[in-house]
Amino acid sequence: MDRSKQPVQVSSQISKLRKVVEQLRKEANIDRAKVSESGWFLADYCDMCYHKDPLLPGVMTYNPYKEKRSCEIV
């Protein structure tokens, strides 16, 4: 009978959907911060690390890739 496969497919569809619902329930209940707050953390991090970031303008850290190589022909 062409229905012989159906129960298996239906059960796998149900178990998949159950997983999706379970995942969504979990995600719906997590604690969230306001963007004003979480964004401030990111901005603060950038600000705090600015002077350590050699690729930012005005940062004077030693950078071996910017030095002239000793074997360069003068």
Add this chain to the structure above:
Amino acid sequence: MAVTDGPAVKEEEINALTREAESLKIKLEEERRKLNDVDLMVVAEKLDTLPQLNLKPRRILKGHQGKVLCLDWARDHRHMVTSSQDGKIIVWDAFTTNKEHGITMPTTWVMACSYAPSGTIVACGGLDNKCSVYQLSQEEDLSTKKRAVAMHTSYVSCCTFMNSDQQILTGSGDSTCALWDVESGQLLQSFHGHNADVMGLDLSPSEACNTFVSGGCDKQALVWDMRSGQCVQSFDGHESDINAVRFFPSGDAFASASDDAGCRLYDLRADREINCYAKECIIFGATSLDFSLSGRLLFVGYNDYSVNIWDTLKGIRLTMLYGHENRISCLRTSPDGTALCTGSWDYTLRIWA
């Protein structure tokens, strides 16, 4: 006949579950929207506008005879491993541009490579569906030092060592990620949740390192709990495949690069997208991305051969880097932040500083 589990009952259950999923999705969106009290650009106003950037090409690494597909820096900030379409892996001294090791893989399209924290092992994988490790030594033929660690049912698209040489995390075209013990090759944890090929992953830089993010062809980015194997947060918004994901250096956010030509910044605390890096004039897919050491700069490689540098917080494009003669396939800031390395389908890698 009493049928408790008949087709009608099951159909009802399917309908009920589908309805619940839909209403949960709406609830989730509402919750996320509620906390979107201000635009990130407004928050970013407290930061000064960046002066003109001055990144220049400093080195060109030539040696691959095929498209460069992946690169990874060693922790010494100087060595680098790269893999290519021609089946070769090269270990470079990026400073001198010398090739220190060359390994030939049995298959072409080596899509993933990673440098172990100790600097003595490299891992790679690709169309062979495996992730193999090579012990670096002065011997001529390193292929004898090869050991297969991981096995997927489709290609390995990405791999990265954990904070030690003992464990490696892989992502695959079989839509899963997996954590492996390097020594025994034992599968420690598998991560199921993507509905299509996983294309990129990144470990959280936070000290505990209990989470990682993955992105894939299902347009989703998923954040995982390493120990439980469970997905803890999921983010969508992209209109096409995600090619790469990368954590913001503080570990509180991550960015994704997509074939839809855009990049997005997702904040883990706010549990939502907080910035999008796109322009009407950018129409080619974004393949790769990384942050500068402070997180302020976001480097993105595109299929149109260019690299764009974005102000992560203000969301504006600062400048572009030109030099490559084909698609940018991979890009990585050195661990000490002194240089950016880009790899391309033009067979070369370039170092910018």
